[in-house]
Amino acid sequence: MKVYKRIILIACFIFLIWPDMKGEKIIRGFSLPKPFLTFEDITMVKIPDDYLNLYGRHSIGQSFVNKFSNLCRIGIFVRNPKYQDSGDLIFHLQSSIDSPQDLITLKVAAKNLYDNYYPFMLPPLNTMGRGSFYFFEFKPIADSANRKFYFYLESPESREDNKIEIGYFKNKYARAYAEGLSYRDGRAEDWYLAFQTYSSWKGNIFDAYNIIWQRLIRDINFTVFYIAVCLLLITGIFMVSFKLRLLEE
Amino acid sequence: MLTKDKIFRLRIIRWTFIGILIRFLVMPFTLDADIFWLNYLPYQLVNGGVFDPYAFAKANYADWVIPMNLPYHPPLSFYLTAFFEFISKSLVPSLGNWLVSYGEWFKLGGGNMLRHIVSLDTPQLFRIIFALKLPALVLDMACGFMLLSLVSDKKNKLTVYKLWMLNLPVLYAGYICGHIPDIYVLFFIVLAAFFYVKRKPELVLLSLSLGAATKIFPLILVLPAAIFLGRNLWEKTKLLLFGIVPLILIFIPSYLSSGAYALSSLLPSSIGTNAATTALKFMKWLFIASYTFILVQIYLGNKRDKPNFLLSDYFLLITLLFFAFQPVAIRYYIWVTPFLALRISKDKILGKFFLIQFFTLLLLRIEAQRHLLGTFTPLNPTFFSSLPILKSFIAPFISLNFIFKLSYRIFVLVTLFMVYRVYKYGSSAGDAACCHESI
Numbered sequence: 001m002k003v004y005k006r007i008i009l010i011a012c013f014i015f016l017i018w019p020d021m022k023g024e025k026i027i028r029g030f031s032l033p034k035p036f037l038t039f040e041d042i043t044m045v046k047i048p049d050d051y052l053n054l055y056g057r058h059s060i061g062q063s064f065v066n067k068f069s070n071l072c073r074i075g076i077f078v079r080n081p082k083y084q085d086s087g088d089l090i091f092h093l094q095s096s097i098d099s100p101q102d103l104i105t106l107k108v109a110a111k112n113l114y115d116n117y118y119p120f121m122l123p124p125l126n127t128m129g130r131g132s133f134y135f136f137e138f139k140p141i142a143d144s145a146n147r148k149f150y151f152y153l154e155s156p157e158s159r160e161d162n163k164i165e166i167g168y169f170k171n172k173y174a175r176a177y178a179e180g181l182s183y184r185d186g187r188a189e190d191w192y193l194a195f196q197t198y199s200s201w202k203g204n205i206f207d208a209y210n211i212i213w214q215r216l217i218r219d220i221n222f223t224v225f226y227i228a229v230c231l232l233l234i235t236g237i238f239m240v241s242f243k244l245r246l247l248e249e
Numbered sequence: 250m251l252t253k254d255k256i257f258r259l260r261i262i263r264w265t266f267i268g269i270l271i272r273f274l275v276m277p278f279t280l281d282a283d284i285f286w287l288n289y290l291p292y293q294l295v296n297g298g299v300f301d302p303y304a305f306a307k308a309n310y311a312d313w314v315i316p317m318n319l320p321y322h323p324p325l326s327f328y329l330t331a332f333f334e335f336i337s338k339s340l341v342p343s344l345g346n347w348l349v350s351y352g353e354w355f356k357l358g359g360g361n362m363l364r365h366i367v368s369l370d371t372p373q374l375f376r377i378i379f380a381l382k383l384p385a386l387v388l389d390m391a392c393g394f395m396l397l398s399l400v401s402d403k404k405n406k407l408t409v410y411k412l413w414m415l416n417l418p419v420l421y422a423g424y425i426c427g428h429i430p431d432i433y434v435l436f437f438i439v440l441a442a443f444f445y446v447k448r449k450p451e452l453v454l455l456s457l458s459l460g461a462a463t464k465i466f467p468l469i470l471v472l473p474a475a476i477f478l479g480r481n482l483w484e485k486t487k488l489l490l491f492g493i494v495p496l497i498l499i500f501i502p503s504y505l506s507s508g509a510y511a512l513s514s515l516l517p518s519s520i521g522t523n524a525a526t527t528a529l530k531f532m533k534w535l536f537i538a539s540y541t542f543i544l545v546q547i548y549l550g551n552k553r554d555k556p557n558f559l560l561s562d563y564f565l566l567i568t569l570l571f572f573a574f575q576p577v578a579i580r581y582y583i584w585v586t587p588f589l590a591l592r593i594s595k596d597k598i599l600g601k602f603f604l605i606q607f608f609t610l611l612l613l614r615i616e617a618q619r620h621l622l623g624t625f626t627p628l629n630p631t632f633f634s635s636l637p638i639l640k641s642f643i644a645p646f647i648s649l650n651f652i653f654k655l656s657y658r659i660f661v662l663v664t665l666f667m668v669y670r671v672y673k674y675g676s677s678a679g680d681a682a683c684c685h686e687s688i
Contacts, residue, residue, distance in 0.1 A: 012662055027647060039634035043361040068631065201635035208632040215628060218372035226277060233270040240263040247256050
């Protein structure tokens with residue numbers, strides 16, 4: 001092999017393996033999320049317009065209407081700008097802002113927020129270093145379809161200099177999408193928190209098939225036309241192939 | 250001899266049937282959320298006589314379109330889609346109501362594709378999706394037939410046609426996602442090649458100009474085509490005007506109506522994925538350098554009346570280089586495929602490299618559920634939205650960021666290797682004026 005070819009090959013190899021991962025781990029542990037079959041309901045994956053500071057006694061919350069049953073995961077766009085130990089980030093899910101008690105309460109150490117690049121929903125890559133979605137998972141809430149919820153976050157151990165930041169949008173479409181309001185220290189505000197909700201799909205393969213079939217027969221004229229054209233095409237392929245074989249022989 | 254002709258014709262018919270069948274299998278059941286907006290604005294022309302989509306979008310959806318700075322594609326996309334909707338409307342009466350309800354629902358907040366499907370559900374959903382994708386079938390088949398006329402050797406003709414009928418990027422962009430404006434561009438590019446074979450240089454440039462008026466990409470082919478086809482400076486200038494003036498003329502009404510805002514449709518902020526390629530920004534300068542090099546090559550070849558390559562090979566080199574140095578989504582890659590199909594028929598290795606390219610492009614999209622199994626959402630909204638995809642199995646184990654970077658680098662290397670193959674083995678056109686049988 002000529003020298004210049006070797007040089008090109010080595011350059012290509014270096015180009016390929018150059019990690020350039022900016023501190024992010026390449027190999028992770030292996031743990032599939034539970035429940036496995038989940039789908040996004042409220043989704044806003046763009047970079048938030050700005051960030052709210054969360055520390056001390058402050059709280060930041062959002063109400064929303066979940067469209068589907070089995071709500072099981074809520075992702076919130078957070079960043080911990082200085083990678084500092086800001087204590088715990090505490091997540092509360094309630095039926096409404098006036099509820100006396102939480103439906104779900106979860107905690108995460110703020111220093112671990114960046115390790116949660118969720119397997120199902122990676123944030124847009126140009127947001128790397130500017131925060132990411134952290135996903136709070138819980139047992140699916142069966143009767144969550146078209147039901148109003150409220151969640152809020154607090155970080156009582158953090159101070160202003162090691163605050164946690166929560167992303168938000170000023171876009172009114174985003175606000176309407178959630179069909180809810182954002183809250184700061186319990187007061188409604190004119191912005192919309194950057195968050196996502198997920199529900200889990202429950203059923204078996206026959207349920208899935210039944211829904212497909214029911215949706216197909218809703219417009220029976222089109223379905224018959226469609227199947228007829230497909231059958232005609234298949235027949236045409238076989239007939240032409242048969243004739244070709246005769247001619248080739 | 251007659252039997253051979255008949256066998257050839259039958260083979261073409263068989264592959265036409267196979268191609269249509271493959272397209273039919275996905276046409277009514279898959280979509281991408283973009284299909285709503287792509288068709289909603291042109292419907293304003295069909296239904297309400299709105300001739301300026303930019304002013305309409307700005308007036309009615311300012312909060313959404315102004316931050317993105319991309320109200321709609323260039324005007325010809327708008328007019329063509331409106332034309333096809335006008336025809337579809339008579340075949341699918343519920344299309345109008347569906348698009349109107351989309352506009353109202355979108356004003357209330359919109360949402361992801363699952364919400365699109367659930368909120369805009371109608372018994373005629375499959376019929377509507379099918380009708381909206383029909384233009385892709387018409388234009389894509391036209392491309393197939395035009396490609397046939399671009400090749401003189403029968404064996405190569407059949408290979409090119411087979412490749413076209415099995416064209417994965419076109420299947421994905423046109424039939425799975427329903428991105429019809431991308432197919433318009435494809436059609437005008439192939440039309441330009443067709444007119445070249447018919448020795449109509451003005452129409453070659455006119456086609457490229459019309460292509461640029463549907464999406465700006467073909468504009469990068471205008472200058473090379475003008476230099477290649479013009480025999481002297483006056484002809485080159487005249488052809489260049491054929492390539493630019495129609496684009497300007499098409500834009501004038503929108504510009505007069507919406508001002509500079511209409512021009513934002515020409516310059517989208519990004520044409521590709523956000524695939525971790527920001528570190529490779531210098532690559533756009535590499536493209537500019539290589540583009541200039543190709544222009545010089547064309548000019549020198551033209552000057553001595555003996556081009557180094559065929560026009561289609563020059564187009565292939567430019568499009569490959571463009572995508573090598575840009576983050577790219579699969580649906581944009583369809584613009585490379587006609588020239589690639591012509592080249593693969595002569596150099597089979599390129600076919601294998603194309604498959605690697607396609608796989609790496611797929612990996613670059615694995616973060617988006619809606620672009621993979623999620624496209625089947627119309628069949629069973631919650632089930633298909635929840636199915637695990639490749640990412641679900643890869644991401645818990647390996648960083649997706651790493652996968653993106655690696656995929657993109659493999660894509661770049663493979664593409665550059667393809668450029669090298671085309672450059673090294675690309676055949677000379679000989680006298681450009683006499684190469685009417687084969688491009």
